Amino acid sequence: MEVRGLVKHFGDVKAVDGVDLDVREGTVLGVLGPNGAGKTTLVRCLSTLLVPDAGSAVVAGYDVVRQPRALRRTIGLTGQYASVDEKLSGYENLYMIGRLLDLSRTDARRRADEVLERFSLTDAAKRPAAKYSGGMRRRLDLAASMIGRPTVLYLDEPTTGLDPRTRNEVWDEVRRMVREGATVLLTTQYMEEAEQLANELTVIDRGRVIAEGLVDELKAKVGGRTLQIRPADPTALHAVAAALAGAGLDGIGGATPDPAECVVNVPIISDEQLTAVIGLLGSHDIALAGISTHLPSLDEVFLALTGQKSSEAPADDDARENDQQYAEVSA
Amino acid sequence: MSAATPTAPATKPGADEGRIGLRANLRHIGALVRRNALQIKQDPESMFDALLMPVIFILLFVYVFGGAIAGKGQQQEYVQYLVPGMMAMMGMNIAMAVGSGVNEDFRKGVMDRFRTMPIARSSVLIAKIVVEVGRMLIATTILLVMGFLLGLEIKGGILPFLGSVALSTVFGAALMWIFILLGLSVKTPQAVQGLAMLVLMPLQFGSSIFAPTASMPGWLEGFTKVNPLSNLADAARALINGHGAVAHPALITLGWAAVITAVTMPLAVKKFRTKT
Numbered sequence: 001m002e003v004r005g006l007v008k009h010f011g012d013v014k015a016v017d018g019v020d021l022d023v024r025e026g027t028v029l030g031v032l033g034p035n036g037a038g039k040t041t042l043v044r045c046l047s048t049l050l051v052p053d054a055g056s057a058v059v060a061g062y063d064v065v066r067q068p069r070a071l072r073r074t075i076g077l078t079g080q081y082a083s084v085d086e087k088l089s090g091y092e093n094l095y096m097i098g099r100l101l102d103l104s105r106t107d108a109r110r111r112a113d114e115v116l117e118r119f120s121l122t123d124a125a126k127r128p129a130a131k132y133s134g135g136m137r138r139r140l141d142l143a144a145s146m147i148g149r150p151t152v153l154y155l156d157e158p159t160t161g162l163d164p165r166t167r168n169e170v171w172d173e174v175r176r177m178v179r180e181g182a183t184v185l186l187t188t189q190y191m192e193e194a195e196q197l198a199n200e201l202t203v204i205d206r207g208r209v210i211a212e213g214l215v216d217e218l219k220a221k222v223g224g225r226t227l228q229i230r231p232a233d234p235t236a237l238h239a240v241a242a243a244l245a246g247a248g249l250d251g252i253g254g255a256t257p258d259p260a261e262c263v264v265n266v267p268i269i270s271d272e273q274l275t276a277v278i279g280l281l282g283s284h285d286i287a288l289a290g291i292s293t294h295l296p297s298l299d300e301v302f303l304a305l306t307g308q309k310s311s312e313a314p315a316d317d318d319a320r321e322n323d324q325q326y327a328e329v330s331a
Numbered sequence: 332m333s334a335a336t337p338t339a340p341a342t343k344p345g346a347d348e349g350r351i352g353l354r355a356n357l358r359h360i361g362a363l364v365r366r367n368a369l370q371i372k373q374d375p376e377s378m379f380d381a382l383l384m385p386v387i388f389i390l391l392f393v394y395v396f397g398g399a400i401a402g403k404g405q406q407q408e409y410v411q412y413l414v415p416g417m418m419a420m421m422g423m424n425i426a427m428a429v430g431s432g433v434n435e436d437f438r439k440g441v442m443d444r445f446r447t448m449p450i451a452r453s454s455v456l457i458a459k460i461v462v463e464v465g466r467m468l469i470a471t472t473i474l475l476v477m478g479f480l481l482g483l484e485i486k487g488g489i490l491p492f493l494g495s496v497a498l499s500t501v502f503g504a505a506l507m508w509i510f511i512l513l514g515l516s517v518k519t520p521q522a523v524q525g526l527a528m529l530v531l532m533p534l535q536f537g538s539s540i541f542a543p544t545a546s547m548p549g550w551l552e553g554f555t556k557v558n559p560l561s562n563l564a565d566a567a568r569a570l571i572n573g574h575g576a577v578a579h580p581a582l583i584t585l586g587w588a589a590v591i592t593a594v595t596m597p598l599a600v601k602k603f604r605t606k607t
Contacts (some may be wrong), residue, residue, distance in 0.1 A: 047447045051605075069351070072449040083440030087370040099362035100450050102355055128373055144444065 001029075001046075001152065001183065003296075005055035008041050015041040017207035018055065021185075023200075028174075028184040028264030031268070032191065032301070038207035039187035040080065043156045046185065047077045060152050060183075076145030080157040083141060086130035090121050090140050091128060094147055101148045111147055119143040121172065130156060143174055153177060155186045161191060171196055192295050195219065203305060211305040220269065224305040226294045227266040227277060232287035234262045240306030243284045267292075359450045363458030367372035381466045382427060383423060385420045389414070392541060393465035393481060402544055407482040414478035415495060415571045416540035416564035418471055421504025423468045423535065423560065427527040429459060430510030431520035438519075438604065444537075453600050458505050467503050471496060487573030495570035498581060502563050508595040513601045540564045561585035 003021040007014070016038045023029040033039050043277040044050040046057055057064040062071040077083070084093045092114055098108030116122045119139045124132060129140055138158065145153060155174065158168040174197055178184055188194055194201050194215060201218050203211040211218060231240050236256040241264050244255040255266045270272055274293065281288065296304070351359070371377055389410075397409035433456070436442050445455050475483070485492045514523050537554050538544075540559040544552050555561040562580035569575035 011463065049443060049446055069449060072447055075447060077443065077447045079440050079443055081440040083442075083444040085366060085370070085441045087373040088366060092366075092369055096362050096366050097444075097448070099365075100359050100445075100448050102358070102449075141440075148448075 001057075001059045001185065003046070003055070003057040006042070006045060006052050006057055007054040008017065008038075008045055008050060008052050010041075014207050016045065016052070017210055018096055019204065019207070021202060023183055023185060025183050026181055027199045028178055028186055028197050030194035030201045031185065031187040031204060032189070032194050032201055033187070033204040034189060034302075037204045039204065040156055041207075041304065042204075043079075043154045043185065043187060044151055047075055047154050048072060056180075073148070074150055075152045075154065076148065076150035077154045077158065078138075078141045078145045078158055080160055084137065084144055086127050087128055089126050089128050090116060090132070090143075091125040093140065093144060097144050097147045115143045118146075133166075135169060138162060138166070138170055139173065142170070142177075146177070151181070151183060153182050154182045154248060155184060157187055157189065160189065168191075173258070191222070191301050201297060201299070203236070210302075218305070222296050222301050225268050225274075225296075227268050228290075228292045228294060229264045229266065229277075229281070229288065230290040231264070232289045236286060237264055239284075240264045240281065240286055243280060243286065335441065335606050341396055351449070356451050356454055359454045360458045360461065363455055364461050366467075367458055367462035368465075371466075376436060376574060378466070378469075381425060381470040382473060385417070385470050386477055387421070389417060389474060389477045392417075394495070396541065410478060410481045410483050411572060412543075412568065413541065414474065415567035416484050416538075417474055418495065418499040418567050419502070419538075419560050419563040420471045420535055420540055421474055422467055422499050422563075423506055423531060425463060425470055426503050426506040426510050427524070427531065428466075428510075429507045430514035430523040430527060432463075433459065433511050433514035434517065434520045434523050437515070452604050456599065456603060461503060463507055464500060464504050467500060468496075471499065483571075485571060487570050491570040491573070491577075495567035498566055498570075498584060499563055502584055502588045505591045507594055508599050509553070512595045512599040512602060515599060515606055534558060534560050557583075559584055562587070 001021065006016055006021075008016040019038070019042060020140060021029065021031075027043060031039050031042065031188055041050065042137065045052045046059060046064055048064055051065060059071055060074045060263045061270060062068075062074070064071060085091075085096075088096070094112035095108050098111050098115040099105070113122075113125075113255070116125050119142065121136065121140060124136060129137060132140060142158070158174065159170050162170065171193075174184065174186070178197075184197075186194070186197055198215050201211075201213065201215045202209055211221075229240055231237065237259060241255040241257045244264075244266060255264050257264050266277060268277065278291070382550050392413055393410055397406035397413070398404070401409040437517075442455070446452060454512060510523070510527060513526060517523055517526065532542070537551060538558045539555055544555045544561070547555065562583040565575070566577055566584055568579035569577045569580070
């Protein structure tokens with residue numbers, strides 16, 4: 001997938017303002033950005049739902065503007081809002097899509113059953129999609145995108161508004177699709193999601209790319225997670241910091257005591273370091289009252305990458321609610 | 332912004348492979364018709380308008396106005412007058428539901444899925460029309476059964492009678508494009524309903540459907556002469572009752588149907604294609 005200088009305006013609003021992207025075959029590109037950054041508009045341009053005002057995009061060898069019909073045979077789209085017919089059962093939705101993709105009746109039936117099985121929806125196959133839980137609906141949506149075995153998948157905020165368990169289910173499915181060779185463009189508001197799924201990351205804000213690179217590179221810039229250690233004895237803050245400093249853990253920027261909160265903050269970039277820190281504290285006989293890890297918020301990511309705050313557009317209440325729900329989950 | 336696009340990436344040759352052939356197109360329409368039919372099965376209340384409206388309207392009009400128009404005790408004569416006219420009305424009322432249906436569809440994500448699939452975009456709309464024509468025929472059947480129960484007689488022979496059904500179906504299908512266009516143009520299904528009522532009421536009542544136009548003031552009578560619903564009602568009436576001019580009102584009705592389709596269908600398909 002090669003995108004060059006893509007522009008899409010809505011009146012005076014430049015929703016996408018000159019975006020370049022490259023996604024290598026069989027990899028996942030995460031597009032990270034706040035609400036209103038232009039992520040959805042970008043996906044809609046690349047999936048032939050919108051015609052860009054300028055620039056070019058070639059997906060799976062097809063030009064999105066000049067060869068939309070051919071392109072539609074190779075792409076699958078799962079949007080933020082489930083794009084299935086809620087009045088139809090899961091099975092009927094998938095059967096219909098099979099028929100629309102020119103499968104014979106028998107093949108459409110078989111493929112629908114196959115995909116239902118794979119997304120653990122066989123038991124719910126006969127129920128109308130409207131009666132599905134949020135996670136089931138999202139899975140059905142992914143299933144619908146998979147019927148035609150697309151080589152390129154667009155996932156537009158696939159887990160926004162989902163609870164953590166359901167979110168993990170969706171992540172597992174995405175990983176599996178990638179293992180099977182799909183090329184994925186994933187938009188998200190969450191650094192954690194990008195970390196979990198993407199190989200490379202493009203950060204966009206106000207329709208422009210503000211940072212790009214391998215996830216690990218960007219993570220190193222942003223600083224990974226912060227481990228917060230609360231010793232049982234509040235006066236032991238410096239002892240904790242000294243113990244960790246003495247240990248010389250690789251890649252740890254240094255432990256900083258925060259007396260106001262009675263915690264020590266330790267930036268970490270891997271799970272091994274988390275284990276090492278805890279082991280070290282144990283060997284120093286330091287009693288702990290609490291320990292927690294925090295991911296950088298989208299704001300912190302933006303601050304670290306660009307030195308300025310993100311331009312989150314005034315979001316509608318729904319999106320905000322989702323954000324909060326998600327923030328609680330990842331905290 | 333970037334008018335000068337750097338290094339246009341290589342694309343596969345060919346303008347745009349994957350044009351959709353007629354057979355594939357029919358298969359897609361079939362799959363989408365099935366979808367719309369299953370929706371009705373899932374939500375039987377959506378058939379209320381087609382099933383109950385003809386019953387309620389015919390009873391109301393025959394017994395409330397019938398006596399006043401045809402004379403006390405002469406209701407049956409009024410049935411003979413009213414039922415062909417109401418066939419015209421059924422088409423319009425069912426067509427109105429298409430608009431809110433299309434609007435509703437667009438508010439859900441499923442249209443995005445259809446529009447990213449390798450199918451002709453018009454097939455989604457055509458399937459909708461096929462199903463709605465089916466609903467219209469059901470409504471017409473119920474209307475006619477009610478009519479027969481109330482004493483309707485087919486005086487003009489079976490072929491002209493079928494002709495009257497065909498004429499109102501053709502006109503109703505043409506009207507659907509207007510409502511599809513409306514459904515694609517306004518924000519909510521409620522707005523579709525509201526706007527549609529504004530158009531429907533004067534067209535329905537400013538016509539010869541319910542009462543002969545001779546007693547109306549000159550300007551209104553003039554309006555009924557061009558009103559396609561009047562012409563459709565007159566043609567259907569002449570076909571069923573076996574007397575009166577058929578060709579003139581039928582041609583005006585077909586003319587209207589052709590013009591409406593020719594103007595609104597391309598607009599609706601274009602709107603559907605480019606709707607964001």
